[in-house]
Amino acid sequence: MNKFLSILGIIGAILGLIISFLPISNLAIFPAVIGFILGLIAYLSTKKKNGNTSFPRIVVLLSLLAIIILTGKQLLFEDKVENDTEFIEKTEQSEEDAVKELEELEEELDEELEEIE
């Protein structure tokens, strides 16, 4: 039973670790916490029976590592948009093009606006 819990726990811990490195790192909380809880149960149960606790301990440590990584990312790194000069230039160019298009149609625009106003 403890082995089974530990195996489930290590799957959760590894999943948590992998996800904690992705942009959606906050989702790592689910597998990491599950891994931690299962690992802890397996550890305490194995310890009670004086068994070998190294595997459950690894599960607990890996889960904790995933939780620390995702918490650190949340606290230390702010979401930012890259300073994209290409995009900025594109928006400026778009405005210039728009003005030309509007001016080309100015006569028609005049009539339209007069009617609207």
Added chain:
Amino acid sequence: MFQKILYISLFIGVGLFSTSSTSVENKYIKSGENLTFTASFNVSGIMTDVAEVKMQTSTVKTKTRELLRLKCTASTYAKFDSYFRVRDLYESYVNPETLIPSLFKRNIEEGTYKKELKYLFKRKSKVAISTLNKKGRVNFKTNVPIDYNTMDIVSAIYSIRTLDFESFNIGKRVTKQLVVDSKVETVTVKYLGKEDIKVGKYGTKTCYKLSVGVGAGLKNVKGGKYIWITADNDRLPALIKASVPVGNIQIRLTNYNK
């Protein structure tokens, strides 16, 4: 998904504006306004911030006119750029007093997908000339029949902010026509009353709550689509929530200056 996020935010905004066939009187939207939003997607019950949405206004001068440029951009946060980079630009060039658009431009870049769309509103001829550029279609033109008050998605979202909500009874519905994907769509907006909403660092603000749906009624709307607009002279779109088949989208105001 990102296109959906911006579109939902814009679309939700869109519905509310003009309650009748007359033009709105713009008392709230001025040049120099900068609004910044964070777009989040709900995955497994956890909100994940995915993109920044900006809405900016500026004055544009042609040879004889002064127009208001309404610009909306959506950009994914840097951490997502390696996986799925989004740089969307939506612009509307409108009459500053009525917010009636003369030109609408949409330029989207989502991953490897690129598309440009332009509507030139010729109100005298009651037609909007739509020009589409995307893979497989270059300068594909379509004439879209419009009336004097047909708007685009960007001018519409700004227009909703100018409605006289104080005179609305709860449950009041407003419909508006706008050009979306080279077709005229009717958007219905329902006023749901006032609610207090936390607006980031600006604290709690009293807002007008509205639900928005595409079509003449709200019956066919899947999931809820709601917008909260501050009940003050700024009329800021403080929060947008929408349900989509794969989760929930939330767009919240994080910063503004006027």
